[in-house]
Each structure stands twice: as structure tokens, then as C-alpha cells.
Amino acid sequence: MYENVKMPEGxxxxxxxxxxxxxxxxxxxxxxxxxVALDEKTKEYVIFYxxxxxxxxxxxxxxxxxxxxxVVIGSMFSEMxxxxxxxxxxxxxEKMHAKLGEMTPQQKICAELVFTAFIAALKNHDNLQEGxxxxxxxxxxxxxxxxxxxxxGTSNE
Amino acid sequence: xxxxxQKKHQLWLEILFASFxxxxxxxxxxxxxFSQIAFRHMKWLGEExxxxxxxYNYDRDMMLYKRETxxxxxxxxxxxxxxxxxxxxxxxxxxRIKTDDAYLLEYIQELLSKEENNKEITAFNMKREWxxxxxxxxxxxxxxxxxxxYKEYELILVYAYMxxxxxxxxxYNIFQDLVDESHFHLKSFGNMMARLGILAxxxxxxxxxxxxxxxxxxxxDGIAEEEAAKEMCKELSDAIKDEKLSKFFDFINxxxxxxxxxxxxxx
Numbered sequence: 001m002y003e004n005v006k007m008p009e010g011x012x013x014x015x016x017x018x019x020x021x022x023x024x025x026x027x028x029x030x031x032x033x034x035x036v037a038l039d040e041k042t043k044e045y046v047i048f049y050x051x052x053x054x055x056x057x058x059x060x061x062x063x064x065x066x067x068x069x070x071v072v073i074g075s076m077f078s079e080m081x082x083x084x085x086x087x088x089x090x091x092x093x094e095k096m097h098a099k100l101g102e103m104t105p106q107q108k109i110c111a112e113l114v115f116t117a118f119i120a121a122l123k124n125h126d127n128l129q130e131g132x133x134x135x136x137x138x139x140x141x142x143x144x145x146x147x148x149x150x151x152x153g154t155s156n157e
Numbered sequence: 158x159x160x161x162x163q164k165k166h167q168l169w170l171e172i173l174f175a176s177f178x179x180x181x182x183x184x185x186x187x188x189x190x191f192s193q194i195a196f197r198h199m200k201w202l203g204e205e206x207x208x209x210x211x212x213y214n215y216d217r218d219m220m221l222y223k224r225e226t227x228x229x230x231x232x233x234x235x236x237x238x239x240x241x242x243x244x245x246x247x248x249x250x251x252x253r254i255k256t257d258d259a260y261l262l263e264y265i266q267e268l269l270s271k272e273e274n275n276k277e278i279t280a281f282n283m284k285r286e287w288x289x290x291x292x293x294x295x296x297x298x299x300x301x302x303x304x305x306x307y308k309e310y311e312l313i314l315v316y317a318y319m320x321x322x323x324x325x326x327x328x329y330n331i332f333q334d335l336v337d338e339s340h341f342h343l344k345s346f347g348n349m350m351a352r353l354g355i356l357a358x359x360x361x362x363x364x365x366x367x368x369x370x371x372x373x374x375x376x377x378d379g380i381a382e383e384e385a386a387k388e389m390c391k392e393l394s395d396a397i398k399d400e401k402l403s404k405f406f407d408f409i410n411x412x413x414x415x416x417x418x419x420x421x422x423x424x
Contacts, residue, residue: 011296016283019303020357027216027363036365043378047363063363065311068303071360 015072022071024078028061032128034136035120037113046074047136048117052125055085062117070110077114086122093118116141158206161244162213165202165254169195170358171237172261174221175230177347177356178280184227184268189344191261196340198254203321205250214364215314221358223281227274231265238262280351287353287399294397295353301393302350303357308386309343310359312336315367331419338416342409376423383420387413 028049038045044066051059060082062074077096081089093115103111116139124137172195176188206213224230238258245251268274285295313336320332350356369375387410394406 011299013283016285016299016355019299020283020355022360026361045365047365063361063365065363065366068300068307071303 018072018075019068022075024061024075024082025071026061026063028059030059031061031121033121033123033125035117035122035124036136036138037116037120037141038138039109039113039141044070044113046070046113046117048074048114048121050118050121050125052086055087057081057084057086057089060118062114064113066110066113067106069107070113073107073111074114077118081118089118113141158202158209158211158246159213161246162199162202162206163216163218164241164244165195165199166215167217167219168237168241169199170217170219170221171234173343174347174356174358175234177344177351178224178230178278179227180276180279180351181227181274184274185348187264191257191264193340194257198257200317200321201250202246202254203317205246207321215318215362215367217361219358221356224278225281226278227276228269230278231269235262235265235269238265279354280356282354284354287402290397290399290402294399297393297396298349298402299353299355301389302346302353302355305386305389306343306346306350307359308382309339309346311362311366312339313343314362315369318367319369319372328423331422334419335416338412342412345405345409373424376420380417380420383413383417 028051030051031049032052033050035048035050036045037048044064046062046064046066049059049061050057060078062078064070064074077092080092084092096111096115120137120139123139124134127134127137169192172188173192176185176192179185179188203213222233224233238261242255242258245254285299287295287298290298316332316335316339320329320336323329323332347356390406390410390413394403394410397403397406
């Protein structure tokens with residue numbers, strides 16, 4: 001079930017294709033969950049859009065001002081979780097985390113930005129379901145951009 | 158009017174990337190000139206939109222198709238130019254833009270009438286070969302070009318966005334210098350990507366990137382980014398065992414130094 005859960009390895013043709021033509025890139029007009037992960041130090045961000053129907057991620061997209069590692073990971077991750085359920089997406093993050101050890105520190109930071117933005121989008125969806133007014137949910141990354149260091153930020157920014 | 162702006166933005170990129178994709182130096186240079194004219198059209202349309210109390214954004218809806226011949230590129234460009242005509246305003250600016258586009262269409266028609274112009278396009282073949290560069294150096298160059306071509310595109314649009322909204326003449330002139338400099342960098346990197354066979358459109362800009370609420374903070378962050386870009390150029394210059402390329406990246410590096418000085422004047 002998780003055979004397509006993988007991280008970019010070197011500059012192979014698949015990675016190159018994600019670089020040249022990132023998948024699921026840009027805004028999602030009918031999103032019902034929008035999350036942002038922001039690295040305040042570098043001002044790099046990932047904004048993640050989800051359209052959830054029940055438990056299924058019917059559509060997802062992302063955008064970033066970050067580096068190409070962020071783009072490739074965002075492109076691969078969004079492809080993996082599209083049309084799957086939330087449980088699958090969370091397990092995919094766990095499995096990708098397990099592979100972070102094989103990556104450069106730079107790639108780890110980029111991966112965390114992508115995953116954190118997705119988690120923020122789920123949080124925004126939950127908040128909207130509960131009737132809260134929130135344009136998007138923002139999670140700020142601390143210095144190292146480690147997911148464990150993330151703190152709740154103000155939303156609607 | 159935002160739709161008109163978007164169409165012009167896309168047409169600018171279509172002409173620019175056709176120029177990068179085509180190897181023939183005379184055609185490349187001529188198309189590049191037309192792309193610069195298209196960029197000015199975009200600027201003037203933006204000014205007109207703002208003067209009317211309206212606004213525009215940098216949303217896009219386009220693909221860069223992997224064409225295989227010069228004629229495929231030119232036919233594609235011809236179609237986009239023709240599709241865009243109905244969006245122009247019915248005024249003096251609209252007339253000016255239509256006249257420019259008509260002249261470009263004539264030039265394209267002239268190129269299409271000569272079969273010898275129909276050469277192979279290698280800009281999308283993903284071969285990634287550069288003289289005697291080793292594979293790890295080509296990989297480093299590849300990542301640099303993807304990162305920096307996006308950055309230059311981003312800088313052009315962000316500075317143009319701020320230029321259109323400032324009333325300060327000094328700021329206006331500095332933004333113009335920075336836009337001009339980034340055009341040159343984007344041109345250099347785009348042509349290098351085409352040579353490597355990895356020509357691709359820079360990613361679309363999200364409004365979080367170009368709607369700047371705090372100019373001073375933006376400038377401070379921008380200076381830090383320029384410093385990082387300088388470092389990347391230096392690292393690449395040191396890593397690449399090709400004298401010409403190395404010198405080119407040193408040259409870009411020194412240009413970045415002056416950008417920092419220009420940006421400080423905005424504070």
C-alpha cells in the first residue's frame with residue numbers, strides 16, 4: 001500500500017521531471033483547508049491546500065518560495081496523498097520521516113516545511129468544521145525547522 | 158482587466174522561453190527583444206489597471222510544451238499571440254500593443270517561410286551535458302539553475318509590483334535597475350538551462366511572495382537573500398572545473414554585491 005512512499009534520491013530522471021514540472025503546484029480554488037508553514041528566519045514558506053470529502057483528500061496543491069528540494073518533496077508528497085485518505089497521508093509522513101536520515105540537513109528542513117504545511121491545512125479544515133473563522137492556519141517553524149519545535153502561530157495572516 | 162494582465166504575462170513568458178529554446182543566435186536575439194517589449198506592455202497595462210482603481214495579480218494558467226523543432230515553437234507562439242489579441246483594451250495602449258504583436262507575427266511568418274530555419278530543438282531533451290563537466294558538477298549546475306531562474310523571475314515580478322505602487326522617484330529608479338539586472342540574469346540562466354536540455358518555466362508566484370506589507374523588512378530579507386545567492390555563486394564557481402563558467406559565476410557574484418548596495422538605498 002505504501003510502495004509509492006519515497007523521498008528524492010539524487011538527480012535521477014524522476015526528480016528532474018518534478019523539477020521541470022512540479023505536480024499539484026499553485027492555488028486550489030475549492031480548498032476547504034489551507035495551511036502555511038513559515039520559517040521566520042529565512043522567510044521561506046510552504047502553503048498547502050486540501051479539498052477533503054469525508055476522509056478522502058480529493059484534491060491537494062501547494063506553493064512555495066523555497067528551494068528546489070522543497071519543490072520536489074512537495075510535488076512527490078502531494079502526488080502520493082492525492083485521492084488517498086488522511087490516515088494514509090499521516091502514515092506516508094511517518095514513512096518519509098523514517099527516510100529523512102538518508103537526506104542532507106537542507107532536505108530535512110525542506111521536507112519538514114512541506115509536512116508541517118499539510119498538518120496546518122488539516123488543522124484549518126478542522127477549525128472551519130467547528131465553525132471558527134480562519135482564512136488559513138499558520139504554523140511557524142523554529143530555528144532548526146524541526147517539526148517537534150514548531151509552535152502555534154497566529155492565523156489569518 | 159486582470160485577465161488581460163494575466164494573458165500578457167503569459168505571452169511575455171511564451172516569447173521569452175521561445176527565445177531560450179531556439180539555438181539560432183539571430184532568432185534568439187530578435188525574440189528576446191520582442192519579449193522585452195511584451196514585458197513593457199505588461200508594465201503599462203498594470204499601470205493602467207492601478208490608475209483605474211483596480212488591481213492585478215501574477216496568477217498564470219499555462220504550460221511550457223516540450224517542442225522538438227523550431228517550427229513547433231513558432232507555431233505555438235503564433236497561436237498564443239493570436240489568442241491574446243481579443244483581450245487588449247480598446248484604447249491607445251491597446252492599439253500600440255496590437256501593432257507590436259502584428260509586427261512580431263509578421264516576423265514569425267517570415268521565419269516559417271524558410272524551411273532552413275526549422276532546426277531541431279534540444280532545450281527539453283534532459284540530456285544534461287556541458288562540455289567536459291563531470292556528472293556531479295552538472296548536478297550542482299542543474300540545481301543552481303532551477304533555484305536561481307525561479308529567484309530571478311520572482312525578483313523581476315516582486316520589484317515590478319512594488320515599482321508600480323511607489324510614489325518615490327528614487328525607489329522607482331532603484332526598482333527599475335533591479336528589474337533590469339534580473340532580466341539579464343534570467344536570460345543567462347534560461348539559455349544555460351536550454352543548453353543543458355532542462356528548460357522549464359519558473360514556478361508561479363503566490364501572492365504571499367509579492368504582496369509586500371513592510372518594505373524595510375522586505376529589503377533586509379532581500380539583502381540576506383542576495384548574500385546567500387552570492388555564496389551559491391561562489392561555491393559553484395569554486396566547484397566547477399570550467400574556466401569560462403567559473404568566470405561567469407564570479408561575474409554574477411560581483412553583480413549581486415552591487416544589488417545589495419542598491420537595495421540599501423531603499424531603506
